[in-house]
Amino acid sequence: MEAGLALARVSAARPRPWVALLFVLLACPLTGAQADGDEEEPWREDPFTRNEPAALAAAGYERFHPIEFGDRHGSRDVEEVLGDVEMVWIETEHFRIGSTLTSYKVRNEEKKRIAEELKALAEHLPRVKKNARTLEPWLRAHLYAQRAEQAYAQFQDMLGLQDQDFPTERNTVGERGYLGEGPYLGQPGKFLLLLFEKRSECGRYAKRYTDLDNDTGIRHTFERQGSLLLGLVAERKHGKDEQAFKSETELACELAFNLTHNLANGFTYYTFSMPVWITEGLAHYNGRQVFEEENNFTFVQELGQDLTVEWDWEPKVHGRVRHDFYPPAEELLSRFDWGTLKFNDQVMLWSRVDYLMSLGPEKFGQLIRRLKQRETGSIVPTPEQLLATQAAAIQEIYGFDLAGFDEAWARWVTKTYRSK
Amino acid sequence: MRQRTSRELLNVSWDYPVYVSETEAAEVAGNYSRARGPRKALPVEKAYLEITQEDQRPLLVLRECDACEGTDDALLSTRFDNEKTMLKAQWFHLVKLPTHVTDDSHPFHNLFGEQEMPHLFLASHDGSRVVPLDGGQSQTDLWHAMDELLEHAYLPDHERSLKKQLKLLDALDGLDEEENRLAADLDDVIEKKGPKAPKAKSLRKKLERVRAEREEALAARHDVAALKLKPAAD
Structure with a gap:
């Protein structure tokens, strides 16, 4: 895997209600069966739903190609820009997904995990074979749609919220207070996911379509429609010396890691960033739930070191805690600058979140809600205000101050983590 | 095998130009939408201007094809060491275009000439000097073509720079290996014996020294690689 994969950070968006409304009016959705040129474009037909509206609905899909995608571009535009490529498009309840991923042969070591995913997928798409060893382009897209929706549901559950809690219009404050500018965790537009086979x-x-110059992956916000994009790439950066393409497991870990960032940033509409430990720590936590040996980092200082070697993080944290050698919460939890993060800081971010999640995901959800809480979208808290809110929220939700957090976490690590 | 820093430095960094028509640019600026005309190939001079965007470096333009499946096989050898190619490539503006540039309506189609389309070509930034290649060329032929364009565009001497860079890459590999080993040892000592263990102190010192040397080697490599472009002829 690309250990140092540093996806571009999402830049802040500003609310532009009239633009989003215009965009919604311009969107003209069609089902896949209505897509133009189906006869000449056989790859448009999904072998698992055969583009039948009832099958799409049963799978929780809204449409296939054509799809309005990011600001001022739809699925057909993307295909043309990429080189008139054959793409698979799926719009789910909360995501718009485009994929150029080609067929993939499941590796032995990931067979069991993928079989479980296929089994879950088959419940909604009966034509899926639970023991498929080759994942065709459509099947891969279905898997990513399932993974994305599961991540969304898990995140929303953690927050203790449901779809209907979020506003359908901008500048709305509902019964549960201000929750952003739209129905998708507070974003006006659906979350976007692009899966590229090639760099x-x-x-x-x-x-x-973005202001980024990056061929290894992207995170970006489309301000006009209020959507956060994640783009992942299967081709490796240094393909000549190792396998040219990433495994399905590596990509699934990248998805879990980076989607966590987008969901957390998008919650209540993305206009400011939380302290890095929240998003990066939770992203590690979720990524390692998929497979702990594949770790991703938004940024790490030590470019010279091969960090992929280090994946067994429990004994590292245990040893450091035993010798009282770790950044205290007061310092670690106050960082906003990604450039300060070293590898061992990243490990500590994960462990802090690991501990808090052991106390109940809903409590961590409450913490995020407190940090994102404001009266209207035009209020952007300063870092100092956020840190004050954070300290108060930790005290209120967990019953300890930051020094108490250190003590409680250290006790838990000593008791829970392996020492070697 | 090359270590991480060298691998990063040897990475072939492509540019992926996409033509935005005046209509599309006006839409974005004016915040409106209107029907777009059919795709049309740009005149060759305009295509060069679009691709280079005032970048004066010589060009290496590669078109993707279905057979290559996204690899750089038309440029990099599957049999021989590619380091010299990668190092020479750093002085080019590397452009990768999609397969459908073969369509005669693609905006950048005319870059590839009117005859049989080459798989890649090297050119001066304005297209006044072009060396077409079929993708199956020998490494020697490729280097010869690259040298020709480099000598035309830059002040001497890229060959000497290349030799020095190879030595610096070897040095960086050694430093990376040492840094990896020391950092792993330091972690191990800290986690087993604590941060105040005597060995931790000496390891920290060594690590600091290696990191400083690495920075020096990187700066030296940067200076060595910085060739000067020849002044433009009047």
Whole structure:
């Protein structure tokens, strides 16, 4: 895997209600069966639903191609920019997904995990074979749609919220207070996911539709429609010296890690960033739930070291806690600058979140809600205000101050983690 | 095998230009939408301007094809060491275009000439000097073509820079290996014996020294690699 994969940070968006309304009016959805040129474009037909509206609905899908995607571009535009490529498009309840991923042969070591995912998928898509060893482009797209929706549901559950809690219109404050500017965790537009087989495809998309110059992955916000995009790439950066393409497991871990960032940032509409430990720590926690040996980092200082070697983080944290050698919460939890993060800081971020999640995901959800709480979208808290809110919220939710957090966490680590 | 820093430095960094028509640019600026005309190939001079965006470096333009499946096989050898190619490539503006540039309506189609389309070509930034290649060329032929364009565009001497860079990459590999080992040892000592253990102190010192040397080697490599472009002829 690309241990140091540093996906571009999401830039802040500003509310522009009239633009989003215009965009909604311009959108003209069609079902896949209505897509133009189906006869000449056989890859448009999904073998698992056969593009039948009832099958799409049963799978929780809204439509296939054509789909309005990011600001001022739809699925057909993307295909053209990428090189008139054959893409699979799926719009789910909360995501718009485009994929150029090709067929993939499941590796022995991931067979069991993927079989479980296929089994879950088959409940909604009966034509899926639970023991499939080759994942065709459509099947891969279905798997990513399932993973994305599961991550969304898990995040929303953690927050103790449901779809109907979020506003359907901008500038609305509901019974549960201000929850953003739209129905998708507070974002007006659905979350976007692009899965690129090749780096060049990512590079072209980024160049054309974002201000980023990156062919290894992207996180970006489309201000006009209020959508957060995640783009992942299967092709490795250094393909000549190792396997040219990432495994399905590596990509699934990248998805879990980076989607966590987008969901957390998007909650109540993305206009400011929380302290890095919240998003990066939770992203590690979720990524390692998929497979703990594949770790991703938004940023790490030590470029010279091969961090992929270090995946067994429990004994590292245990040893450091035993010798009272770790950054205290007062300092670690106050960082907003990604550039300060070293590898061992990243490990500590994960462990702090690991501990808090052991006390109940709903409590961590409450903490995020407190940090994102404001009266209207135009209020952007300063870092100092956020840190004050954070300290008060930790005291209120967990019953300890930051020094108490250190003590409680250290006790838990000593008791819970392996020492070697 | 090359270590991480060298691998990063040897990474072939592509540009992926996408043509945005005046209509599309006006839409974004004016915040409106209107029907777009059919795709049309740009005149070759305009295509060069679009691709280079005032970048004066010589160009290496590669078109993807279905057979290559996204790899750089048309440029990099599958049989021989590619380091010299990668190092020479750093002085080019590397452009990768999609497969459908073969369509005669693609905006950048005319870059590839009117005859049989080459798989890649090297060119001066304005297209006044072009060396087409079929993708199956020998490494020697590729280097010869690259040297020709480099000598035309830059002040001497890229060959000397290349030799020095190779030595610096070897040095960086050694430093990376040492840093990895020391950092792992330091972690181990801290986690087993504590941060105040005598060995931790000496390891920290060594690690600091290696990191400083690495920074120096990186700066030296940067200076060595910085060739000067020849002044533009009047």
